Amino acid sequence: MRLDTTYTVNTPEGIALTLSPASPIPRLLAWLLDLLLRSGISLALLLLLASLGKLGLGIAMILIFLLEWFYPVYFELRHRGQTPGKKVLNLYVTHTDASPITPAGSLVRNLLRVVDFLPFLYGFGLISMMLNRRFQRLGDLAANTVVLHCHAPHVPEIPLDAASIRPDVRLTLAEQQAILLFAQRSATLAPARLEELARMTGALVPPHQNATQWLQGIAVWLGGGSKA
Structure with a gap:
């Protein structure tokens, strides 16, 4: 020890x-x-x-x-x-x-x-x-x-239960990376903080949708999941 x-x-x-x-x-x-x-x-x-x-x-x-x-x-x-x-x-x-x-x-x-x-x-x-x-x-x-x-960093996987969602707008490479990073780190943040960060994406998330789940769905799609 x-x-x-x-x-x-x-x-x-x-x-x-x-x-x-x-x-x-x-x-x-x-x-x-x-x-x-x-x-x-x-x-x-x-x-x-x-x-x-x-x-x-x-x-x-x-x-x-x-x-x-x-x-x-x-x-x-x-x-x-x-x-x-x-x-x-x-x-x-x-x-x-x-x-x-x-x-x-x-x-x-x-x-x-x-x-x-x-x-x-x-x-x-x-x-x-x-x-x-x-x-x-x-x-x-x-x-x-x-x-x-040195500790090998633990990077949480994208939630498997998130439904794949294809975004309505074209995402830049930086935006795609940010969404994937958001999904990977979801397990390390409180739900309220996740929702707050997800809402910062503006028009990317529809007004009446759960912003966290929506971004996680886009992350699944970006990661190769089937289209919704």
Whole structure:
């Protein structure tokens, strides 16, 4: 059983997302895996460039410096917030509102690792993680980022009991996507909220019809259901 806590953020659509911050233990294991990989790459660089003498050693040291500082930045930005170590441990970095990490956020959180490392062995970073419920080290607090456990998102299916309804108007691709998303998330919203959102479609729903069921019917039709 994990000792992690959870917190909730609300999306613009009114969906409540429950996020699970990673505690120090899995983060330490991910860091150790990344450290092992970086060390292997660094050793390979030294061996390959040592034959060039002092010039080769100088080039190797520059490359190792860049590897140490920009290895996590590269992977966080190019691989959805996951370094190889985090991928193995099923973790990823994101902003606290669950939005994808930005270049500025990744740079800030990683450049401040030097502060987290003080006075030794990530002492300040560990103290910071233990003092806040999202387990954020000082770099995370400065960048407004958090390390989360990956959970396969559960996307509810379109209700099977909804009758297929062909809309009277031509729908754009964006409108079709919005209706399908509405139907898929129906199980996560209260009936009153569903009806409120469905009524925002205006003339798409006839005045005396149940707006929620009508949109769900259109979603069934868009998903390949038989025509009404």
